[in-house]
Amino acid sequence: MGNTDGIGRITQPVEIPGRSMIVLYGSETGTAEDIAGELGKSAERLHFRTTVDEMDSFKLADVLRSSLVVFVTSTTGQGDMPKNTLKFWKNLRREKLNNTNCLKSMRFTMFGLGDSSYLKFNWAARKLRARLLQLGATEFFRPGEGDERHDNGIDSIYLPWYEEFKKTLLADHPLPDSILPIPDGAQLPPRYPVGLVSKMGANEGPDGKANGVKITEERMFLGSRSKNAACSHIDNPQTSEDQRHESLLRLKSTFPTHSARRDVVYERENPRAYDGLDKDNQLKDHPEKYLLNKQPERRVEFPPKDLLYIPDTKPAILRSNTRVTPADHWQDVRHLTFEVSLNEASYSDLCRYIGHLTLVIWPKNFPEDVDELIHSMGWEAEADAPLNAPAVPRNVYTNGPITTLRHLLTHSLDITAVPKRSFIRELVHYTEDEREQERLQELVEPGNEQEYYDYTCRPRRTILELLQDFKGVKIPYQRVLSLFPAIRGREFSVCNGGASLNDVAVEWHIKIEILVALVEYKTIIRKPRQGLCSRYLKHLPVETPLAVCLKPATGTNLTLNNDQAKRPLIAVATGTGVAPVRAVLQEREDYRHTGDTILFFGCRNKAADYHFEREWLEYPNLRVYPAFSRDRIEPEADSTTSQIVPDPKTEPTSLTMGLLSSTQYDSNKNYVQHLIRHHAEEVGFLLERRPFIMICGNAGRMPISVRNAFLDVLISSGICKNQAEAEIWFGNSKNVTVWQETW
Numbered sequence: 001m002g003n004t005d006g007i008g009r010i011t012q013p014v015e016i017p018g019r020s021m022i023v024l025y026g027s028e029t030g031t032a033e034d035i036a037g038e039l040g041k042s043a044e045r046l047h048f049r050t051t052v053d054e055m056d057s058f059k060l061a062d063v064l065r066s067s068l069v070v071f072v073t074s075t076t077g078q079g080d081m082p083k084n085t086l087k088f089w090k091n092l093r094r095e096k097l098n099n100t101n102c103l104k105s106m107r108f109t110m111f112g113l114g115d116s117s118y119l120k121f122n123w124a125a126r127k128l129r130a131r132l133l134q135l136g137a138t139e140f141f142r143p144g145e146g147d148e149r150h151d152n153g154i155d156s157i158y159l160p161w162y163e164e165f166k167k168t169l170l171a172d173h174p175l176p177d178s179i180l181p182i183p184d185g186a187q188l189p190p191r192y193p194v195g196l197v198s199k200m201g202a203n204e205g206p207d208g209k210a211n212g213v214k215i216t217e218e219r220m221f222l223g224s225r226s227k228n229a230a231c232s233h234i235d236n237p238q239t240s241e242d243q244r245h246e247s248l249l250r251l252k253s254t255f256p257t258h259s260a261r262r263d264v265v266y267e268r269e270n271p272r273a274y275d276g277l278d279k280d281n282q283l284k285d286h287p288e289k290y291l292l293n294k295q296p297e298r299r300v301e302f303p304p305k306d307l308l309y310i311p312d313t314k315p316a317i318l319r320s321n322t323r324v325t326p327a328d329h330w331q332d333v334r335h336l337t338f339e340v341s342l343n344e345a346s347y348s349d350l351c352r353y354i355g356h357l358t359l360v361i362w363p364k365n366f367p368e369d370v371d372e373l374i375h376s377m378g379w380e381a382e383a384d385a386p387l388n389a390p391a392v393p394r395n396v397y398t399n400g401p402i403t404t405l406r407h408l409l410t411h412s413l414d415i416t417a418v419p420k421r422s423f424i425r426e427l428v429h430y431t432e433d434e435r436e437q438e439r440l441q442e443l444v445e446p447g448n449e450q451e452y453y454d455y456t457c458r459p460r461r462t463i464l465e466l467l468q469d470f471k472g473v474k475i476p477y478q479r480v481l482s483l484f485p486a487i488r489g490r491e492f493s494v495c496n497g498g499a500s501l502n503d504v505a506v507e508w509h510i511k512i513e514i515l516v517a518l519v520e521y522k523t524i525i526r527k528p529r530q531g532l533c534s535r536y537l538k539h540l541p542v543e544t545p546l547a548v549c550l551k552p553a554t555g556t557n558l559t560l561n562n563d564q565a566k567r568p569l570i571a572v573a574t575g576t577g578v579a580p581v582r583a584v585l586q587e588r589e590d591y592r593h594t595g596d597t598i599l600f601f602g603c604r605n606k607a608a609d610y611h612f613e614r615e616w617l618e619y620p621n622l623r624v625y626p627a628f629s630r631d632r633i634e635p636e637a638d639s640t641t642s643q644i645v646p647d648p649k650t651e652p653t654s655l656t657m658g659l660l661s662s663t664q665y666d667s668n669k670n671y672v673q674h675l676i677r678h679h680a681e682e683v684g685f686l687l688e689r690r691p692f693i694m695i696c697g698n699a700g701r702m703p704i705s706v707r708n709a710f711l712d713v714l715i716s717s718g719i720c721k722n723q724a725e726a727e728i729w730f731g732n733s734k735n736v737t738v739w740q741e742t743w
Contacts, residue, residue, distance in 0.1 A: 075115075114146065118703070431474070596621050
């Protein structure tokens, strides 16, 4: 009969022949993967036999065996497919499939994730959908396109689409009369259960090892000590009235939605109070608003140096970790140098991409955060006991099927991430407090997107903080792999190239440098916080071994040779976005004849964050125009190197300076797009010579503003007659090669 189990009961979906769904995702940061998981669970509740996985894990023949297919994909780079879809996409684009109608049996739908600040918004989803339809597939539900720039992020579009998707699915694929949908209040079985290894099963020996996991006396002592601490409230019990009063105060204080909305109104009515409204995991407000009070650094215990086995990684050692901004500056920017060990084959492969590499680093959780979670969940007895994890989610790495809970929480699971809606929805099952259940359900109910955003994304409230707010929540340790998100590798643009890579003494070793702006800020709840990787890198000791990955940057069009090195380069960078520009400049120096180069570099202060200022003097044909947004503009932008000499036969003779109106060229704010227009004659001269254009830095308004500035230059220099012609000219790869790396 029907499945009507209530809250807290685990309900198994019913197997119905011919009722299956595959949910395939392409994800860079995990958002698309999370949405795919949520769609998969919705299908399970309707008794579909459901598989959720990345696209590259499936062949077309396997996909065609399912009655329904759902694709969820983000867009990366300049309209590119995510890395874990490239194999699937390549197979789908095979020429022999053209005009075959080979996917006529496929019924699919699509949800894309994008950012409308990019020119090719949701391009990956659109390309994928067009190709599927071209090969004969049919849509069983309308496509959706989420926009990160929307007021409440992706959810503003996704949640209405999601609710309509569920209704359509049930209407078009009704269940037999004897079977009811599994209600939202009932729990589904965990996808990745873990369990304690019994002593007999573990074959524990006298050396304290259980299938490769050593349980040290120190850890056993810490575990027992924590257990005693967890019971300390018994000596001083609270009355029921005190507990009720404390709970009400806590619940009121943890949902500051009204104050958050007042903060939004204040920002909108006072333009000088902010640079832009906060978005999920992005800091855009004026730094003075969230400035951290400078306090003495307290000593923290650094995470253990154990290395996980992660596919395709290389061993590396941190050689330097230097702060390059003044100690009293609001932002801590680090220049880190690594020595990476390669073999002969990988060394040859990577050298082909020099100048536009990214370095991937996997951070770890700090012991104090791990201990806090273990204590709050009551996991002291299981924390260091051997666990059996026969299957793990993608992007979760362990050193074997036998691990420990503490090891997972330290190395593999992101316990300080901003909680997703799917995470909060599951917590309802793990608290017996009716008021907490009600509050948790309110956060994830349709129509409460603003409530969820104000509580989680806007203040960047972490999973740890949420669990502190809801003290009645006790998650079973068996569910950790099914519930907590994975720690994902963070990508950083390599900021060195050319001969500097070989500045090491050991053969097949290379030197890799990165420039990192650490994420340290206060939010509307006025609590200081740091990004997981920022905190890890800030305290990372020199000579620490790491496992890192080196790979070419997505969407790169700058692989150099002698002919391409002769082409001009116009680089536009803001902040640490200058990192890949520096790498390309160093690589171009390896060629005898290189084209003229202009760098428009935007930062806040000349004295604080004008990165690599002295180094720019070393490039003979580079001209740098810095834009200091918080310094007053000098009468003429300062150039740091030799002047580019235009060809007198083709040099434009006039410049329409009317483009620089008072609204565009503020005497108190100077941005890179202003300088592009201000130096339109020089920029126009290079635009006629098939230049490379690099746009690197913040992904907000900057890329669009810079592009508009180039279009204005095309018109003012006489290359194009009007806006429409300039749009076509700038989009033609025969005229200009554009590489945009923004975040």
